[in-house]
Amino acid sequence: MKTPIISGTSFLSLSLTLALALSVATSPPAAVAEQQDIGSVSFSTSCSRSVQADFNRAVALLHHMMYVQSHELFADIARRDPDCAMAYWGIAMTALHPLWAPPPAEALARGQEALRKAREISPETAREKAYIEAASAFYQDWDKTRHRKNLEAWSAAQQQLYERFPDDVDAGALYALSLVATAPKEDKDYTHQKAAGKILERLRGKAPRHPAMYHYLIHAYDNPALAGRALEVAREYDKIAPEVPHALHMPSHIFVRQGIWPDTIDWNKRSAAAARRQPAEGKTSLHYYHALDYLLYAYLQQGRKKEAKATIAELQAAAEAQDEFASAYGIAASRARYPLENRDWRGAAALDPRVPGSFPWDKYPWTEAVVEFARGIGAARSGDSAAAVRSAGRLGELQEQTAAAGEQYWARQVKVQQLAVQAWAELSAGDQQQARALMREAADMEDSMDKHPVTPGPVLPARxxxxxxxxxxxKPREAVEAYRAALEVNAGRFNSLYGAARAAAEIGDNRAASKFYQELLDQAGEYGSREEIARARKFMEQQ
Structure with missing residues (x-):
């Protein structure tokens, strides 16, 4: 097989990368010392028996997507048993991040060199060799423009591995994950996701405490059509991993899809607390920002302004963030969501797109675009069409940067944001017909794609x-239909429910208006403090 390469990266620098990865302190990593309950994995290897328990643990952390902790443990195993080829396989797998974003060059260097070392050792069993070759398929001639093709190559190799060893739970789990990772965003039949779910549901009968049977099943069913299938699994995940931050967060993917805001809040508060106790690389973990973004989203859908504002303050008070896409998205989306969801258009227009200034935003232009989108919508809806036009221009630049980075999905999402800002700029300037045409184009484009696994949903849905x-x-009659369509994809959104109720009332459909207002009041409960809730109560009292 051809040896994977990175253009411009020397073999010496690759070797130094791996050496650095293995040259941390000789004391066991935190993941070993704490020995929390993280589920059960039984992954046989030809490595020394003395490292087998920790190897199982490292694989469990890999399936939880606790990649930093998993890498620490695999590296520790490689130090203790230098002839354990599968420890190097594990190091490579912790750099892959199939559902997140293309890995940076340094992570690729680490992964490629680790696989070179694994092949050099040449494990004893055909199964272990097959695992190493499957991982190598992703790294073959990798660059960002080929990221999608490399994921597909990895998926094909994982399929062959699983078909060769159909009773291997981890082989099946990783193949299912690869199906989710390569699922076309425009496929509303969710073919890949259904196939992945079928594999995982079968394997869960064989390994009921295996973390992948919870984590990957939630990802497979994280869409409007299938979310109900994962509700039971979502409520059970914490029983196998009560202190793993990502395990505590993942159920909220299903809760958000079904508009279950109290559970989304409770689970993400627990996740954020766990993430605070487990920093990554000496920095605030990406899992902390990921949890806060979902927590904030849920508070906003209940109209809980006080709690939402406190969440923003908590995010801003955090120490330096781990340099990962999920950190960047969590920070940017949270800052944009708060003023936009509260209809604070001037506050949205005044946002600084690069806060905190210490974060490497140039690496993630599609996350900077989230804040620029908020600035543009805020400017247009507060009457400053010139500022909105400038934001649309900046979004065009960020869209080009995103496409150049190989992030075609996000490039389309930034295009949606640009079209929406242009639409509202046209409305602010008085051209209603052009504004509606652009806004429909944005909504149709966004509807053609499912959300990214990292997000709870669009910052403001185009529909x-x-x-x-x-x-x-x-045009209230058309507005009702637009809000209904938005709610079919983004369940229980406060502003869609309120908008639909207002529009229905304007066309004299008080029955529909009452239905929407009642749903809004039910989900806000006793907590909501937005003035829209008082208006909804007043309407209902008059019926």
């Missing part, structure tokens, strides 16, 4: 923004 625009343009 909801279309509803707002139709309502503002004295």
């Amino acid at each position: 909801e923004l279309l509803g707002d625009m139709l309502l503002a343009s004295n």
